[in-house]
Amino acid sequence: MAFLEGHALFRNLYCLLAGNLDNTVACSGRGGLLPVGWEWLAFAITAFAITMVLLNVFLVVTMFYTYMERRLLGRFQGRLGPNRAGPFGLLQPVADAIKLLTKESIVPRGTDLLLHNLPPVIMVATVFVTLAILPFGEDTFVANLNVGVLFFLAITSVNALAIFMAGLSSGNRYAVFSGMRAVAQLISYEVPMVLSVVGVILLAGSLSLVEIVEAQRIPFFLLQPLGLFIFVVAISAEMNRTPFDQLEAESEIVAGFHTEYTGMKFGLFYLAEYAAVLTSAAVIVTLFLDGWNGPWLPSPLWFLIKVFFLAFLFIWVRATLPRLRIDQTMAFAWKFLLPLSLLNIFVTATLVLLLGEETATGVALSTGGLWAMAGINSVVALASVLLFARMVHLRTPVHPIPSMQPSPSEVA
């Protein structure tokens, strides 16, 4: 029954169908459309309606986002971008989808069909499941899990297995390389990502995304500048966005793990990649940018504005930065981000203990204490990033490269 608390609309739909018979949901009037004993049907219909609306709205927003990304990338690169299909090229995503749906599905010989077809589905499913915990506005969410943050981290970790399976089952060496890189990169960046959220959890005192937004008297990006930096970098590595897109580096390994995927299976990978940008931006908004809160405008609109602002930043970064090498990527995670995230936890925990006051439920900070913490944390973030950038060398030590000349015995 949890999701009936999520939004008045869900509850009203349930009440219209089932009436006041179920004690767990308080409906205003007695008697619904369905007879007594059929509450489960009302429940099922409501759940189905919510899922349909949520998924369809999300898919349309994702469609618009792919258009936005391609148009903006065009702008950044001094060209127009897609502009033929429909007014301003707005129908380009529709044309792409139709093209992908009508393409022939080519499967390499000798692949395991189960292992080959499963990864695209898993990738899309993990993105969609994230929608269940996001608070889109005031009292607008599907489920308020008391382990919301961990749920998101767990769901993103499933991606690594899916990509690895896709790479292995393709029967293509470049795809296998990509799968290996995926495991190395995704698992490495998961560590700083999880650690950078700990600061937010320390301040909010809860793992529930709704309670984290409600706890932000001052937006957490002021209190956790270092945490925000690490989280954004790590999550863009988890999404394989450009500075970290070794998994599909076309100059090295063709298209990586989805080289051998054609038609709609490739389309699902494409969809998952773009949809993940939106859900990740939504999680960043919830954790660091005060969620749905904002003056004047209705709360879901604020949420959408913040999400698209972050999505714009992601596109900007993609257009600006070149791709790192795989060894640089790994060194960046372990030598730079990991120590910084440990430092962030240490500083935040110390400040919470020093500035906080003991209350019945735990340690709480006054508004003055929060502002002091914001000042100290910004200085620490700036200083530590600059210091680490000078101290840490991301270059790997040079080993003598073995000669590629054939040995005399091989020639003869």
Next chain:
Amino acid sequence: MTAQDIVFWLLAGGSISAAVMVVTVKNIFRAAVLLATTFMTVAGLFVLLNADFLAVVQVLIYIGAISILLVFAALLTQEPEAGNASNRLRPPALLGAVAFMAFIAATIVRTNWSLMEETLSEDTLARVQEVLTHTPQWLAGLLLQEWVLPFEVASVLLLAAVIGALVLVRERHP
């Protein structure tokens, strides 16, 4: 039969059939995927038992890390397509499996399976409800205040295991 029962039987059936297929399937990569399916259904059972935290940790650790480790191990085995090679350790393995099965069966038979509502008093039930809605906070209090020493000892043990594994497989420079 309530909706919970239906979900339980679906999850339990899926879990057991996937677990059986992990052992019987010849292709080792398929077995790994089936093992991940088993982990997922077990996480679903945890959700059904109101243990959200446990379910999420199950997905995070078992599917996000251990399955990948297993696939890597499968990659390093020789001729993964040929399936599991049999060796002389069959009788001890059988013995171990039977002993473990007996242990589980004894536990199942000896446990009092009556429902919480029938055995607990009203205030205990209220406290249980409070714990269920704030599981992470309660776990944090127990792990990091009351039982902090065993918790830290466990982490030191794991660190020692990691370092030991690194020392064992390290490349030896002449």
